Amino acid sequence: MNHSQGASINPAVNTTDEVIVSAKGLRVYYGDKEALKGIDFSITKLGVTALIGPSGCGKSTFLRTLNRMNDRIPGFRVTGNLIIEGENPYAKGVDLLELRRKVGMVFQKPNPFPKSIYENIAVGPRAHYGIRGSKLDQVVEEALNAAALWDEVKDDYKRKSGLSLSGGQQQRLCIARMLAVNPDIVLMDEPCSALDPISTGRIEELIVSLSQTKTVVIVTHNLQQAERVSSHTAFFMFGELVEAAPTEELFANPQRDATRDYVSGRFG
Amino acid sequence: MRRFIDPLMGTAVRISGVTVLLVVGALLFYLVGEARNAFNQTFAYGHRVAAQASPLPSNYDLQLDPNASILSATPEGTEGLDEKEESLPPPSVFSLIDSPAGTAALLDGKEPGPETQVVLQDWQTTRRAEAGSTFRFFVFGSPQLQGDKMTLVWGPDGGFLPEYVPHKLRLRLVRAPSGITAPTVDIDLRKEPTGSLELPAFVAQTDEDIQKGYLFEITATPTTNSFWATLGGLLKTSWDPTSSYARYGAVPLFVATLIITLLSLLIAAPLGITAAVFISELAPQKLKEWLKPFIELLASVPTVVLAYFGITFVGPAFLEIVGRLGLAPAFGAESSRSLITVALVMGILLIPTIASVSEDALTNIPQSLRDGGDALGLTKFETLWKVLLPAAKSGLIGATLLGMARAIGETMVVWLLSGGTVRMPTLAEPLTNLGKPTKAVSDTIAIDIQNVSFGSVHYGHLFILATLLFIVTLVVNLTGYRIAKKAQWTH
Amino acid sequence: MDALTSLGNHNELLTKRDSKRSLWSGVGVAAIGLVTLFVIAIILFLIGTIILRGAPSVNLGFLSQPPLENMTAGGIWPQIRGTLLLIGGTFLIALPIGILGGIFLAEYAGSSRLIGLVRGLITSLAGTPSIIYALFGLAVFVLILKLNISVIAGWLTLATMALPVIVLSTEQALKAVPNSQIEAGYALGMTRWQVMSKVALPQAMPGIITGIILASGRAAGEAPPIIITAGIYFRTEKEMGFLELIRGATESLPLHITEGLR
C-alpha cells in the first residue's frame, strides 16, 4: 500500500504541508449535552486520516460537523473555530451547496436512491454543474470507473436499480455518486461496518487510491483497517481528541496511556 | 378455574372466528346470489302498424293513429289475450269512420279461419329471451278508400328501442289478397324500425272481407338465451328500468362513476400528496403533530354533511362563477346538482385518505436517503423531487388507488348531488357533461332499491351492479394495499 | 487515479448557479406550503360553514324535542335517539365477535392459504362501500329473514359492516405484539388464553381501540345502510315499548339530513 502520498496530519510532525481542515477549540452540543469538548485538530491535504475511539466518543459528530450534516438535528450547536479550505463553514452567508460540493460523504449503511445506477450518479452533476447528454454519460462512466464498479455494471447500469446491487456494490455506488460531484474532501463514517470481508477489502483499496487526489477522513472501529489504509490516525475519547499522529507511530508508540490501552485492545 | 377458562375462551374465540367466516361467506353468497333474479328478465318489444290511404298526409303520426294495431310483448300482460280482450268482437269495417283503411291483428301466429279472433286492440304477452313469437295482422281498406293505392306504416311502440331485445325482428308479407300481385316484403325491423310501404289497394266491403285482405306477420326470432341477453343488455347505453320496455344498459352509470372518480382524483391527489409532503418533509415537529390529525378530522365528517356542504355552497358557487364568466352554456350548467358538483365535493372527501396514506409512505422513507441528498449538496426541493418522491412513488400510487376505491363506492355525495338523471356523456362537447345532472352506479343502487319489489328483475339488476361495484373496489383496494406495502423499507 | 477529468471547476459560475438553485428550491417549498395552506383553508371553511349555519339552531330544546309542524320546527331528539340506539346495538353485536374473531385470525387460525385468502378478503371488506352492505342487509335481514325495515335489521347490517374493521384492527394490533413476549408468557406456564388476556391484549389495546373508533365512525356516518335497512323519516306513534321500538323502523340523523336535502 502506498502511504507516501499521504501528508502528515499533525502540524507538530510536519508543518510544511497545506492544511485543509483546521479546528480550534471546536465544541459541539446536542441540547445540553456537550458531544465535542474543544477539539484542536488539523488535517492536511491528501492522504487518509482515520478517526478511532470507543463508540459514543464523538467521531461521527466531528465528521458530520465538517459538512454540516448535523444542522437538521434539533438542539445542535457549534462553537469554536473551524476552517475548511480557507472558509468557516458555519459563517453567515456560507453557500451550503458549495460546501457539500467540496466535502463529500459516504455513510455507514449504503444508501443508494431507489433509481437506476445511472440516475443515482447523474443526480449530483446534473444539479451542480447542469451538464446533460453525452457529457453526463461520460461523467457517470468516469465516476463508476473511479469507484471500481464500472466493469461489474457496464452492461445494464442505465436500467438496473441501485437497490438491486449487493451491499459492497451499493457502497461503491454511493462512493461513485459522491465522486461524480468531484469533492476535494471525502468523509466516510464506518463505510465498511455493514459489509463482508471481501467487499471491505475492495473498499479499502478504493480508499487508498482515492487518497492520491482527495483528502479522505474515515471513521473506523476496526483498528486493523485504520492501520491498513490510513496515513494518520486520531484517537478520540469522551468527546476529546486524545492523540493524533502518523498511523505507524500511533500504533507502535502511543504517547498517552488511554491510547495505548485502546490500540492494544484493552477496551473499546 | 384456570382449567375451565382456557378451553371456554378457546371455544368462544373459535366460534367468533367461524362466525366471521360465515358472515364473509354470506355476504358474497347473497350479493352474487340475489343477482340471479336479473336473469329472469323477459324482453318486452312492440310495434305499431297501421294502414292508411296513399299518399300519407304529411302530418301523419303513427303514435297518434287510433286505428293502429299494437303488436307488443310487454311484461304487463300475460301469455296471449286478456279475458276481456278475448271477448272483444272483431272490428267492423264500418266503425273505421275517420279512417280510409285499417289493420286488424290476429291471435299469435295462427292461420286465419272461421273461428279466428281478430282484434284491433293491442295484445300483450311476456317473452323470455329464448321464446320467439309471431304476430299476424290483416291490412285492408274501408269502403271510404279512394284511389288504387294504400300505405302500410310501421314503427316501434312508444319507448321501445329494437336494439334492446335479443331478437331478430322481421316484417313479412304472408299472403296478398287474391287477384292482387304484390311484391315480396321481408324487412329487418332492427335496421329499419320505422317505415312505410305502398301496396295496391284492397277494399273490404264487409267485415268478413277483412280476412281476405293482406296478411302480414312480424316475427321475433331469438338470437341468444336469457343469460347472455341479460348480460348483453347491461352493456347498452340506456338505463330505464321503469319503462314498459324496461332497459338495463348500465354503461352510462359506470361512465358517470368513472368520470366522477377521475375528476375527483385529479383534485384530491395533487392536493393530498402536496399536503402530505408538507407535513412529512417541511413542517416543524410542532406543526406536524397538529396538522396531521387536523386533516384526518375531515375524514370523520359524515358524508351526508359533506353533501350538505355541496348543496349549500359548492354547487351554487360553481353556478355563480361560470355564470359570471359567461361560461354557463359551455358547461351546460343549469342546476347546482351536477356531475361537477359531485366531483368537487368528492375531491374534498378524498383529500384526507390520500394525504394520510401518502404521509405514511413519505415518513416511511429511511432518513438515510434524505442524508444522501443533503450530503450530495442537493437543495431541499431537489432532494424532494429527485429522491424522496421517486422513493415514495409506490406509496403515493397506493394512496391514490385507495382514494379511488373510496370514490367509486361513495354513495351519499353522489345520491344527493348528482341530480339523479341518467345521462350518457357526449363526446361532442365534453365540457357540457360537467354542468349537467347525472346518475352513477352507487346512487342508482341506493335510490332504486327503495322502490323495487323483492325478487324482481330490476331488483336482480341492482345486485348485479352491486356485485360489479364490489369486485371493482375489491381489486382497486387490494392493488392499492399491495402497492403501498411495497414501499415498506427495511430500515 | 485521475478522478473525473471531464468536470471543470469554475467556482465563480457555480456560486451564481447555487444561488439560483436555492431560489428555485425556496419557490418550490413555498408553493408546497401554499397548496397546504389552501387545503387547510378548505377544511376550515367547510367545518366553519357547517358550524356557523348549524350552531344558531342548536340548543337544549332542539336536542330534546321531536320535529314539529311538518319538520319545519321543533328538534331532532328522535333522530338522535335512533342513531344512538342503532350504534349501541351494533356494537353489542359486533364488538365481542369482532375482537374474538380478530384473536382467532391472529393466534388460532394458523397461516393456511385459505386463511390468507380470508385475511385479504377481510382487508378489502373493511374498505368495501357501505351501499353494498346496505343491499346485503336489505336482501338477507329485511327480506329473507323477514325482519322488515327495522332497528334489528339495521343492527345486523351495521354489525356486518363494522365487523371487518374490528377484526382487522384487532388482528393487526395483536400481530404487532413482539413474539418474544408471547413466548415469555408461555415459558412462565401460562395457558393460551392467559397469554392472550394478560400479555397480548393489554399491549394491543390502543390498536384495537383505534379500530373501534374507526368502526363507529363508519357505523354512524355511513348513511345508506341505515336509510335502507332501518330508516324512516318520521313516525306517528309517540310512545312505545322497547320491543316495538326495535321491531320497527327508526328515525336517524343520516336519514333526516338526507330527506332534508332531497
Ligand SMILES: Nc1ncnc2c1ncn2[C@@H]1O[C@H](COP(=O)(O)OP(=O)(O)O)[C@@H](O)[C@H]1O
Ligand atoms: N442526534 C443526537 N442527539 C443527541 N445526542 C447525540 C446525537 N447524536 C449523537 N449524540 C451523542 O453524542 C455523543 C457522540 O456521538 P457520536 O458522534 O455518534 O459517537 P461515535 O460516532 O463516536 O460513536 C454520544 O454520546 C451520543 O449519545
Ligand SMILES: [Mg+2]
Ligand atoms: Mg458513529
